[in-house]
Amino acid sequence: MTDANPVLLSFGGNLGNVEKTFDSALRNLEKGGFHPTACSRIYRSAAMGCEPGAPDFRNRSVLGTWNAAPEDLLTLIQRLEVEAGRPANHPHWVSRPLDIDILVMGNLIRKTERLTLPHPEITRRDFVILPSAEIAPDLPLPGLNMTFSELADIWRRSRKIECVPCSGK
Numbered sequence: 230m231t232d233a234n235p236v237l238l239s240f241g242g243n244l245g246n247v248e249k250t251f252d253s254a255l256r257n258l259e260k261g262g263f264h265p266t267a268c269s270r271i272y273r274s275a276a277m278g279c280e281p282g283a284p285d286f287r288n289r290s291v292l293g294t295w296n297a298a299p300e301d302l303l304t305l306i307q308r309l310e311v312e313a314g315r316p317a318n319h320p321h322w323v324s325r326p327l328d329i330d331i332l333v334m335g336n337l338i339r340k341t342e343r344l345t346l347p348h349p350e351i352t353r354r355d356f357v358i359l360p361s362a363e364i365a366p367d368l369p370l371p372g373l374n375m376t377f378s379e380l381a382d383i384w385r386r387s388r389k390i391e392c393v394p395c396s397g398k
């Protein structure tokens with residue numbers, strides 16, 4: 230592990246053909262210089278906090294490497310989100326075709342106006358922890374001194390798991 234690698238991403242979305250959107254986002258990330266090494270199954274969970282009747286969310290975690298500045302990865306991700314149909318100034322809790330969060334970049338810990346690493350919501354989301362534990366069980370969460378497998382175990386013991394895998398690959 231170098232300072233900023235490996236990189237762990239979380240893909241999410243609940244509008245349109247989300248699996249297709251995830252595939253095309255992954256191809257475009259690769260074109261932009263991200264090198265994926267592992268992809269979790271896709272998990273489904275109810276849309277929490279969204280508008281009434283919102284479709285279920287799909288989420289998957291993707292592990293890889295990135296050799297430029299962290300902010301450049303965020304810029305690429307935000308361009309792909311907009312290209313997938315998400316307005317640039319999207320409110321937080323509404324349906325969306327594609328949302329990509331940078332969960333972890335190596336052992337970087339930072340908090341700027343644009344980028345917080347590790348992503349601050351990780352420990353509150355089973356749909357992030359479970360798919361991540363599938364592909365990166367031994368990856369530590371910087372600042373917490375705990376791996377994703379340990380986080381998943383804690384969640385399984387202490388909280389109800391709401392997300393379910395919905396694809397075999």
Ligand code: AMP
Pocket residue numbers: 303319320321328329330331332342343344345346347348349
């Ligand atoms: P969201 O609506 O959850 O996609 O949040 C997008 C906003 O979160 C953007 O303004 C980003 O600049 C900011 N942000 C901060 N840290 C991160 C991160 N680790 N990954 C993705 N977006 C981030």
